[in-house]
Amino acid sequence: MSSYTISDYLLDVLQYGQVHKVLGVPGDYNLNFLDHVLTRKDMEWCGNVNELNAAYLADGYARQQGLAAFVTTYGVGELSAINGFAGSQTEGVPVLEIVGLPTTDTQRQQKRVHHSLGDGQFGHFQAVHQELGIVTEVISARHAVTAVNRVIRKLVTTKQPAYLGLPCDLTELPVNPAFKQLIPTLFTAPDAIPVPTVPFQLVQQAIHAAQHPFVVIGQAISQFHLGPVLQAWLAEQNLPFVDLIDSKGAVTESMPQFMGTYHGKLANEALQAQVEQADVVFLLGSSLSDANTAGFSHQFDPDHTITMNPAVISLYGETLVENPQEQFPTWIQQLCQCQRVTSTKSPESTTPVQPAEPVAKPHQPVSQAFYQAALAHFVQPNDVVIAEQGTSQFTVEDLRLPAGAEVISQPLWASIGYAFPAALGSQLANPDRRHLLSIGDGSFLLTIQELAFAIEHQLTPIILLLDNQGYTIERVIHGEQARYNDVPQLNYQHLLTAFGAAPDTYRFAEITTETELITQFRELQQATPKLTLLQIRLQKLDAPQTLRKFVNLLYDDE
Amino acid sequence: MSSYTISDYLLDVLQYGQVHKVLGVPGDYNLNFLDHVLTRKDMEWCGNVNELNAAYLADGYARQQGLAAFVTTYGVGELSAINGFAGSQTEGVPVLEIVGLPTTDTQRQQKRVHHSLGDGQFGHFQAVHQELGIVTEVISARHAVTAVNRVIRKLVTTKQPAYLGLPCDLTELPVNPAFKQLIPTLFTAPDAIPVPTVPFQLVQQAIHAAQHPFVVIGQAISQFHLGPVLQAWLAEQNLPFVDLIDSKGAVTESMPQFMGTYHGKLANEALQAQVEQADVVFLLGSSLSDANTAGFSHQFDPDHTITMNPAVISLYGETLVENPQEQFPTWIQQLCQCQRVTSTKSPESTTPVQPAEPVAKPHQPVSQAFYQAALAHFVQPNDVVIAEQGTSQFTVEDLRLPAGAEVISQPLWASIGYAFPAALGSQLANPDRRHLLSIGDGSFLLTIQELAFAIEHQLTPIILLLDNQGYTIERVIHGEQARYNDVPQLNYQHLLTAFGAAPDTYRFAEITTETELITQFRELQQATPKLTLLQIRLQKLDAPQTLRKFVNLLYDDE
Known part of the structure; x- marks a missing residue:
């Protein structure tokens, strides 16, 4: 009898999927499983401070790594995490949540145990996840490997999150090690279902005929790692393109064909004119929402639009394939083999990559506009820029990113914290x-305690904290001076020390003037990476102009 | 046309129900409603730092005040709060969550808007709450007052939480002010449904015949504010009683009839013997779980037990009334009019109220046992003692509380943070x-950022922070030395300053020795109330003995 268990199998699967760090919070229904994580040399347990933060961290990890896993305990843990997990579902990020459940016996005997609702029913929380559209499986003694394989296949093929329940009496369930041979098959694409011939010919004809084609890169392009193939095609065919806030940097913005980040009526006039003049618009991987179209103010004429995303392939407003799902990458790859017949000269982007450093005045308080100009210069190739849903997202939206840099944000789910x-x-x-x-x-306050995690794991993000004394985005929407948009004022200079950082392990600066900001940014370009917190003081009503326009559009629309 | 709106009506109802502070987090779907809170002189908006914390705060507020309300925004806000809200559901705490929803038009047109799952369906989150057993209503233009009245009636009669959705286009919906006259009726008990005669006679006969009756006070006694009537009856009839961890202090423990806090096989032997010798046990308002019976180790013989709680009235194991719900308080009140025929001399409690201060040794490191002894002396009449689910709950369980003191804990839902x-x-x-x-x-780390709220509102809890370098309760359960039970070490002396406290507005002390603890406790007995953080250093495996025994019982049972 082998001592190989279902826990080991699950971890072997994750390891094969490039998950080297397992996130989460311990709880009495998952401790046995965590033992299996600790004994591995090829994997690290990275415990979080709370479960919501764990879900958010897993989302960020999956965006880099293609897959992430976090562990919670029954009831209290999984419900604490659920807002973050629903964000992964909404934005399409492949995260596996492993939930430690009460024993099979406890469940069968309908016992009134802690972390349950006390009604003897143990299916509520799984049902809650299903209601949110999340795929769920629960490991049972009879179908343990099958449950693992099912969720992993879903994660791999749909790039959506999945939920796996593991009753705490089954962590040591023996599994035949022969099943290990299945693991690589879980990660290989199934034999590609060929793209249907006639529908694809219609797309091909459209490319051949197009005089002024235009490509819109959407979120599913980064989700399915299709950036490189598209990048090559756009360059080769000299096709002008834009991205959206949720796909910013999915294809590198430093290419001359990059026209900007499109946001409907907020985009500059030249870009809007281009979109209107296009005879064919390719909407690739984009799902339009109020958030990525500036309140549905986009100008894609359905009669001239070809859409390809995991939910639909459509041409000129008519559906060619409903729910292509696993076939979606094949459609994009095949598209990228098409040649244009007439190659019109592509227009050139007018926004410079990494514009010149703005000239700082020594006593001039930092404004939002100055911050934005300084940041545009500060971003380097291959940077990951994470933009919170507030004013930051609108700041970052109009940057032109250097080669390989990308943006992480959450515009549709838009959960602050x-x-x-x-x-x-x-x-x-x-x-x-x-x-x-x-x-x-x-x-920052919503999830601030994860500073303890950052310090423990010696992470070195540069935190540009816009200290504008409250929810400035909400002030712009409603209640400019209302007290409900105020937040407590922290003493940020003590924060990293309070959360456990030793004095020489971090950098902190309070910034009020333009010169201070530029000085810090210059030093940071040279400095050894350290956890960095820059408290940048801004006026409380100083918001990006695009945010003000956006709010007008959004709220007019409703 | 009056300018009286549904928002005003809802707030008038809450005000009548003694809700003077409204908790929550602003979001763009609830800002219009919050304007109505701000304009009131009889109500204060108390914005929280995040939604989970808001739900927990509301739970604490409702336990004091009988009712609480907090406001969240659609999707992201309500899901962030849901673990806390599910705790109120599980433990029976009347909290109203008001959720700001997208406009009626946005919902009808199935728009893909921020904070939704993007599938055009807007009912998911309400359905999620229903799956957890929570009563939900959504305000519509046609049934606005009805929706408010329904949730309030539920809160008042069942003492369970409720969810009220308010689409953001309906906050200004005019309401006929005549409906204000309804408000008091929402809070009055309906004409009492008389307790059925014959079943009650059976209970009466049991009391008359009992030689050794014994009363167990459960959680629904405090939930339905039945402590005072029971207290009078227990004194008058000289009846010995115990409480449970979830009802600790519901009837004052300083009475001579108080025998202890019962926790099955963990209770002292004399108490266990008494329970076994009882010829009738009255289980009043208690719902038994693994958490309040030390792993179902209680010794209530069904043949000698009378149970009265909102779910059932039963006698000797047979059901007399199923789901008495609103009738439950009437049963208890009627019971409290019964006279014993034979009044056996009641045994006397052996644990002193406020035992003597333990003798401190100057260099002796504080142990869990010393902390417990010092705390027992430190607790004063009318104190509220809040015990976290870890070692603290087991520490507090064995205290005998002075008059009017009570414990708040969450043993069944047991959500840390x-x-x-x-x-x-x-x-x-x-x-x-x-x-x-x-x-x-x-x-403490899970929800630590609400320190900013405590500072802003000048609250003065005395935080006894047991710094034992990790999850000691989990260490006792499993993984004594496992890394997953470690938590990051903070520099607590900087914490309150970091979260915004001015130097003279708080008290902090790091305590390592017995003398230091006693000195602090003595000073605190005299001191002006201030926000206080005592970092009490304990060995990481130093846990209450009852916790160790409890874990054995609990995990043997499974």
Whole structure:
């Protein structure tokens, strides 16, 4: 009898899927499973401070690594995490949540045990996840490997999160090690279902005929790792393209064909004119929402639009394939083999990559506009820029990113508090990549205790804390001076020490003037990476102009 | 046309129900409603730092005040709060969550808007709450007052939480002010349904015949505010009684009839013998679980037990009334009019109220046992003691509380992180009452940022922080030395300053020796109330003996 268990199998699967760090919070229903994590040499347990933060961190980790896993305990743990997990579902991020459940006997005997609702029914929380559209499986003695395989296949093929329940009496369930041979098959694409011939020919004809084609890169392009193939095609075919806030940097923005980040009526006039003049718009991997179209103000004429995303392939407003799902990457790959017949000269982007450093005045307080100009210069190739849902997202939206740099944000689910743990998760997956987090003081507070995690794991994000004394985005929406948009004022200079950082392990600066900001940014370009907190003081009503316009559009629309 | 709106009506109802402080987090779907809170002179908006903390605070507030309300925004806000809210559901705490929803038009048109799952369906989150057994209503233009009235009736009669959705376009919906006359009727008990005669006679006969009756006070006694009537009856009839961890102090423990806090086989032998010798046990308002019976180790012989709680009235194991619900308080009140025929001399409690101060040795490191002895002396009449689910709950369980003191804990839902915000909520409702919070370092971290709220609102809990370097309760359960039970070490002396406290507004002390603890406790008995953080250093495996025994019982049982 082998001592190989279902826990080992699950961890072997995750390890094969490049999950080297397991996140989460211990609880009495998952401790036995965690023992299996601790005994591995190829995997590290990275315990979080609370479960919501764990879910956010896992989301950030998965965006870098292609897959992430976090562990919670029954009831209290999984419900604490659920907002973060629902964000992964909404934005399409492949995260596995492993939930430690009460024993099979406890459940069968309908016992009134802690962490349950006390009604003897143990299916409520799984049902709650299903209601949110999340795929769920629960390991049973008879179908243990099958349950693991099912959730992993879902994660791999749909890039959506999945939930796996593991009753705490089954962690040591023996599994035949022969099943290990299955593992690679879980991660290989199934034999590609060929793209249907006639529908694809219609797309091909459209490319051949197009005089002024235009490509819109959407979120599913990064989700399915299709950036490189598209990048090559756009360059080769000299196709002008834009991205959206949720796909910013999915194809590198330093290419001359990059026209900007499109946000409907907020985009500059030249870009809007281009979109309107296009005879064919390729909407690739994008799902349009109020958040990525500036309140549905986009100008894609359905009669001239070809859409390809995991939910639909459509041409000129008519559906060619419903729910292509696993076939979606094949559609994109095949598209990228098409040649244009007439190659019109592509327009050139007018925004410079890494514009010149703005000229700082020594006593001039930092404004939002100055911050934005300084940041545009500060971003380096391959940076990961994490933009919180508030003013930061609107700041970052109009940057033109240098080669290989990308943005992580959450525009549709738009949960404040997400960005800080997500930045940590992303850097945990790739410690050598520079991470810039732009975040407001209101948002930072929601999940601030994960500073303890950042310090413990010696992570080095540069936190650009926009201290504007409250929820500035909400002030712009409603209640400019209302007390409900205020947040408590912290003494940020003591924060990292309070959360356990030794004096020489971090950098802190309070910034009020333009010169101070530029000085810090210059020093940071040269400095050894350290956990960095820059408290950048801004006026409480100083918001990006695009945010003000956006709010007008959004609330007019409703 | 009156300018009286549904928002005003809802707030008038809450005000009538003694809700003077409204908790929550602003979001763009609830800002219009919050304007109505701000304009009132009889109500204060108390914004929280995040939604989970808001839910916990509301739970604490409701335990003091009988009702609480907190406001969240659609999707992200309500899901962040849901673990705390599910705790109120499980433990039976009447909290109203008001959720700001997208406009009726947005919902009808199935728009893909931020904070939704993006599938055009807007009912998911309400359905999620229903799955947890929570009563939900959504305000519509046609049934606005009805929706409010329904949730309030539920809160008042069942003492369970309720969920009210308020689409953001309906906050200004005009309401006929005549409906204000309804408000008092929402809070009056319906004409009491008389307790059925014959079943009650059976109970009466049992009391008359009993030679050794014994009363167990359960959680629903405090939930339905039945402590005073029971207290009078127990004194008058000279009846011995115990409480459970979830009802500790519901009837004052300083009465000579109080025998202890019963926890099955963990109770002292004399108490166990008494329970076994009883010829009738009255289980009043108690729902037994693994958590309040030390792993179902209680010794209530069904053939000698009479149970009265909101779910059932039963006699000797047979059901007399199923789901008495609203009738439950009437049963208890009627019971409290019964006279014993034979009044056996009641045994006397052996544990002293407020035992003598333990003798401190100057260089002796504080142990768990010493902490427990010192705390027993430190607790004063009318204190509220909040015990976190870890070692603290087991510490507090064996105290005998002085007159009017009570314990807040969450033994069944048992969500770590609950106790700190719950303490703040309870003190927010009653700032003049002294609040002692006993909490571990692991638990404190989960919701630590609500320190900013405590500082802003000048709350003065005494936080007894048991710094035992991790999850000691989990270490006792499993993984004594496992890394997953470690938590990051903070520099607590900087914590309150970091979260915004001015130097003279708080008290901090790091305590390692017995003398230091006693000195602090003595000073605190005299001192002006201030926010106080005592970092009490304990060995990481130093746990209450009852916890060790409890874990054995619990895990043997499974």
